[in-house]
Amino acid sequence: MGNGKSIPIREGLWGVNDAGEIxxxxxxxxxxxxxxFPRKQNGVCTHCQGRNLEDVRLSDQGKVITCTVVYQRPGGGFYKGSVPYAYGVVELPEGVRFMSLLVSDDLESIKVGSNVRLVIDPLFEDEEGNQVLTYKFKVVK
Ligand SMILES: [Zn+2]
Known part of the structure; x- marks a missing residue:
């Protein structure tokens, strides 16, 4: 591990409240x-074209809607984490769905409907030795 710091892969994806909850x-x-999710950067609702968007904290628990396990590093260099890895669509109780990396001791055991909880994990180390963090959802037993 380098001497760098921990930095988010992108600003504004997650936040910590006064109680320390992510x-x-x-x-x-x-x-x-x-x-x-992620947040709308341009401030326009693609559902109703409204322009009144506010930031909201989302639930830290959800369920798996789709899951794919990847055993070989994809080409193109856009993915810099370790292999194998799992990713899929997660749905939160609020109804919002989005792609996320999925975490489990046994990737093959991740199923549609598995309950998952938000974790912030290192994804890779950048050229300056910084730990680059991203959000993932970890299967809860
Ligand atoms: Zn709207």
């Missing part, structure tokens, strides 16, 4: 109630 930050449309 949550993903989404956007909620105050006109139609639609939720988005």
């Amino acid at each position: 949550a993903l930050i989404g956007s909620k449309c105050t006109s139609c109630g639609e939720l988005f």
Whole structure:
């Protein structure tokens, strides 16, 4: 491990409240109630075209909707974490769905409907020795 610090893969994906609890930050449309994750950067709701979006903390628990286990490093260099790994679509109780890396001691045991909980994990070490962190969802037994 290098002497670098821990840095998020992208700013604004998650936040820590006063109690030290980590949550993903989404956007909620105050006109139609639609939720988005990651946050809408341009401030326009793609559901109703409304322009009143507010940041909301999302639930840290959800369930697996789809899951794929990858055994070989994909080409193109866009994925810099370790292999094998699992990823899929996670749905939170609020109804918002998005892609996430999935974590389990046994990747093959991850099933549609598995309950998962948010974790912030190192993904890779960058050129300066910084630990680059990302959000993942870990299977809870
Ligand atoms: Zn809307």
